Amino acid sequence: MKFLVCISQTPDTTAKITFNADGTELNAAGVQFIMNPYDEWYALVRACELREALGGTVVAINVGPATNETVIRKALAIGADEAVRIDADPKSAGFVAKQIAEYARSQQFDIIFLGKETIDYNGSEVGAMVAEYLDLPYISYASKLELNGQLATLERDIEGGVEVLEVDLPFVLSAAKGMAEQRIPNMKGIMTARSKPLQVIPAVAYEELVNTVQFTLPPAKAGVKMIAPDQMDELVRLLHEEAKVI
Amino acid sequence: MVLVFAESPRGHFKKAAFEAVTYGKKVADLLGTSCVAITLGANVTGAEELGRYGATRVLHIADPRFDNVDSHGYAAALADIAAQNKATVVILSHTSTGKAIAGRLAVRLQAALASGVNSLPTLQGAALRVKKSVFSGKAIAEYELNSPVKVISLMGNAVRPETSGEPVSVETISSSASHGRIRVKEVKTIEGIVPLPEAEIVVSAGRGLKGPENWGMVEDLATTLGATTACSRPVADSHWRPHHEHVGQTGIAIRPNLYIAIGISGAIQHLAGVNNSKKIVVINKDPEAPFFKAADYGVVGDLFEIVPRLNEAIKKFKAAN
Numbered sequence: 001m002k003f004l005v006c007i008s009q010t011p012d013t014t015a016k017i018t019f020n021a022d023g024t025e026l027n028a029a030g031v032q033f034i035m036n037p038y039d040e041w042y043a044l045v046r047a048c049e050l051r052e053a054l055g056g057t058v059v060a061i062n063v064g065p066a067t068n069e070t071v072i073r074k075a076l077a078i079g080a081d082e083a084v085r086i087d088a089d090p091k092s093a094g095f096v097a098k099q100i101a102e103y104a105r106s107q108q109f110d111i112i113f114l115g116k117e118t119i120d121y122n123g124s125e126v127g128a129m130v131a132e133y134l135d136l137p138y139i140s141y142a143s144k145l146e147l148n149g150q151l152a153t154l155e156r157d158i159e160g161g162v163e164v165l166e167v168d169l170p171f172v173l174s175a176a177k178g179m180a181e182q183r184i185p186n187m188k189g190i191m192t193a194r195s196k197p198l199q200v201i202p203a204v205a206y207e208e209l210v211n212t213v214q215f216t217l218p219p220a221k222a223g224v225k226m227i228a229p230d231q232m233d234e235l236v237r238l239l240h241e242e243a244k245v246i
Numbered sequence: 247m248v249l250v251f252a253e254s255p256r257g258h259f260k261k262a263a264f265e266a267v268t269y270g271k272k273v274a275d276l277l278g279t280s281c282v283a284i285t286l287g288a289n290v291t292g293a294e295e296l297g298r299y300g301a302t303r304v305l306h307i308a309d310p311r312f313d314n315v316d317s318h319g320y321a322a323a324l325a326d327i328a329a330q331n332k333a334t335v336v337i338l339s340h341t342s343t344g345k346a347i348a349g350r351l352a353v354r355l356q357a358a359l360a361s362g363v364n365s366l367p368t369l370q371g372a373a374l375r376v377k378k379s380v381f382s383g384k385a386i387a388e389y390e391l392n393s394p395v396k397v398i399s400l401m402g403n404a405v406r407p408e409t410s411g412e413p414v415s416v417e418t419i420s421s422s423a424s425h426g427r428i429r430v431k432e433v434k435t436i437e438g439i440v441p442l443p444e445a446e447i448v449v450s451a452g453r454g455l456k457g458p459e460n461w462g463m464v465e466d467l468a469t470t471l472g473a474t475t476a477c478s479r480p481v482a483d484s485h486w487r488p489h490h491e492h493v494g495q496t497g498i499a500i501r502p503n504l505y506i507a508i509g510i511s512g513a514i515q516h517l518a519g520v521n522n523s524k525k526i527v528v529i530n531k532d533p534e535a536p537f538f539k540a541a542d543y544g545v546v547g548d549l550f551e552i553v554p555r556l557n558e559a560i561k562k563f564k565a566a567n
Contacts, residue, residue: 013495014514017384037496094359097349119382119495119518123361128317128349137427138317140346153431158342159255160441161490163314164432171427177496178489209358213375213388224528224538229547232559235527238543240563243525245447245504246471 001056001147003047004109005080006100006130008036008090009064009071010120023214035071038115040078041182042175046145047113048079049180054147057081059109063090063099069198076193077185083196088203093121097129098206104134111152112172116141124174131172139171143178248274249333250283251324252296252304253343256433257289261444262339264299264407269400270337271300271410272366277334284327286312286320297414299407304414307421314433315343316426321350323423328355333395335374340399341443348399358391364404364522374398382495382518402443403501403524442493445474448502448523450493452478452516454509454530454549458486463550464508467557470564476500478510494519509549512537529553 011017012032019026035044047058060075062068063086072083086099104112112134117124124140131138143162144155150169155162157176185193227235239246250270252263267283274281283301285293288310296304307323324347328336336351338344340362352359360376367374373390376398380387391398435441442448449468455461461475468475475491482492493500495518505523509530510516517540520526528541529549538544545552 011381013382013518017381019385041496093349094352097353121380121387122378122382122499123359124345125349125352125359125361128321128346129353130349131317132321132350132353135318138346138350139428140317141342156342158433158435159443160439161433161435163430164434165314166429166431167427177492209356209391209393210360211390211392213390215380216386216388218379218383218386221540221542224541224544226544226546229545229552230555232545232552232556233562235543235545235556236559236563239504239525239527240567243504243542245525246560246563 001050001054001110002108003051003056003058004104004107004112005039005044005047005058005060005075006112006114006126007039007044007060007062007071007075008115008118009033009062009068010036010118013037013119017217019215023216024212026215033071035074036115036118038117038175040075042177042179043113043115044075044078044080045180045183046175047111048183050147051079051081059084061086061100061103063088063096063203065089072198073193074185076196076198077189078183079189081196083198085198085200086203087200092208092210093123093125094129094209095206097126097133099203100126101130101133102204103201104130110169112136114172114174116174116176127172127174134172137167137171139165139167139173141176142173143176145173145179247279247331247333248277248281248335248337249328249331250281250301250337251347252283252285252293253339253341254285254287254290255343257287257291259292259295261407262341262402263296265402265405266337266339266400267296267299267301268408269366269405273335273337274300276367276369279334282331284324286323288313293416294413297411298409300410301414302411304416306416306418308418309421311425314430315346316428317346317350318428319423319426320347321354323421324351325354326421326423328395336395336397338397338399340401344399348397352397355395355397356393357395357397358393359397360389360391361399362401363398364401367398379522383521401501403446403503436490440474442474442476442491442498442500445500445502447471447473447504448476448493448500449473449506449508450476450478450510451481451508452510453480455481460550461487463553463557467506467553467560470557470560473506478516507537508553510537511535512540
């Protein structure tokens with residue numbers, strides 16, 4: 001089996017988000033960057049589990065500059081066998097999807113894994129785009145995956161429940177909670193990660209269709225209005241008359 | 247024209263479809279064109295009602311091949327209809343279905359995609375500018391969509407369904423789009439409750455409840471409000487409540503009109519899933535709980551006394567109104 005896991009680098013969940021003066025770029029100073037949690041906890045770990053059970057290779061791929069290699073090495077420490085970095089600024093979901101699809105096209109992967117979305121741009125766009133470029137089935141928000149030869153059985157999160165489905169290899173999936181449990185890389189993993197292959201390849205041309213105009217911070221909350229615990233009639237009145245939500 | 251994919255899970259239109267058509271009508275007005283709705287699947291009922299929300303035509307591919315969602319088949323069919331009708335904007339709901347399709351559709355149509363958009367676009371020459379929440383609710387991004395055809399997926403609860411027209415007769419059409427390769431075996435849904443992503447009011451509780459045996463008062467409050475219940479991650483991880491109730495970064499992200507958080511401290515991972523709620527009420531015994539900083543209304547005290555009292559106050563209000 002040959003699995004590709006797409007990993008993205010994002011600001012840490014707890015990072016304070018600020019932008020430069022004209023709102024065009026994230027202020028990276030003081031921000032810790034991590035592997036997008038859904039890519040790491042669910043997509044990468046499930047791919048490694050299947051490789052351990054069935055044999056094969058897990059390739060981690062990232063589109064980004066050389067500074068992303070810390071995160072890429074972490075993917076190797078968790079269990080990916082090799083990694084590929086496409087040396088470019090990941091300007092948009094469309095750009096990233098095109099790069100991954102062009103790399104994967106010639107490689108015959110059985111499953112291409114991604115996280116359900118990234119915690120920075122929250123788009124959930126790349127997986128469907130990669131699947132379309134490669135003309136493959138796409139299962140989004142997959143919370144369970146079992147393989148039996150060429151047949152995969154999956155559960156996909158839908159509103160208020162799950163859908164149980166079957167599909168033959170190859171396909172693309174985005175992984176949600178339930179797919180696997182987070183793994184902390186052990187010392188052996190960290191040591192061997194240093195010597196695992198990390199291939200750097202140039203980006204292919206892509207015509208950008210989406211431009212970021214500006215980032216802004218949400219308007220500050222007006223501040224919490226405290227209600228005494230014996231004044232629940234007052235809270236109900238405020239929810240009705242002021243907040244207009246009941 | 248503006249093409250709106252009105253999704254109909256298991257044959258029925260829900261709020262997401264009415265929101266999408268309402269939004270589509272407003273985008274069409276902005277562009278000086280018409281709004282056309284398209285629906286897929288053999289057993290769809292009530293499609294003519296989409297006219298009420300502003301669709302001047304309703305197209306229906308009444309084909310059992312589309313009874314279950316397969317992003318491949320859906321995107322192919324929608325792209326064909328968009329191309330045949332020279333759609334300049336295609337609108338989807340940012341739901342499990344929309345997320346599966348939007349990226350595929352954008353690639354097929356060589357279209358710019360903005361997903362999870364939460365406000366009406368503005369015109370910038372031939373381009374459209376749209377806004378969405380990014381960095382898990384910590385920022386807002388404005389994007390410019392520059393291609394001749396644009397795809398937008400609309401965040402739930404971002405616009406209210408508005409009626410602006412009359413029911414229209416449904417035009418049944420066929421599609422030669424190839425069938426997808428996914429075989430849906432079973433759909434397991436919880437009956438009788440509004441799914442969390444669609445709920446307008448959510449009552450959520452955390453470790454402050456001390457144990458699963460205490461959830462009765464949370465459910466009572468939710469019943470009184472017509473709300474859906476939710477929980478924090480530690481509660482789901484301890485199996486006090488089922489995983490499908492877990493809201494937060496790793497669970498479900500929601501944006502109800504009212505989110506009532508009971509005994510939840512408000513860790514940043516939890517806030518990431520709920521901070522787009524329109525109004526937040528926090529009930530916690532700890533006045534230093536970080537959740538109060540994100541709240542609109544706060545009550546400090548013993549939740550075991552406050553929650554039943556709030557329930558009674560709402561009952562009284564409902565009886566009087």
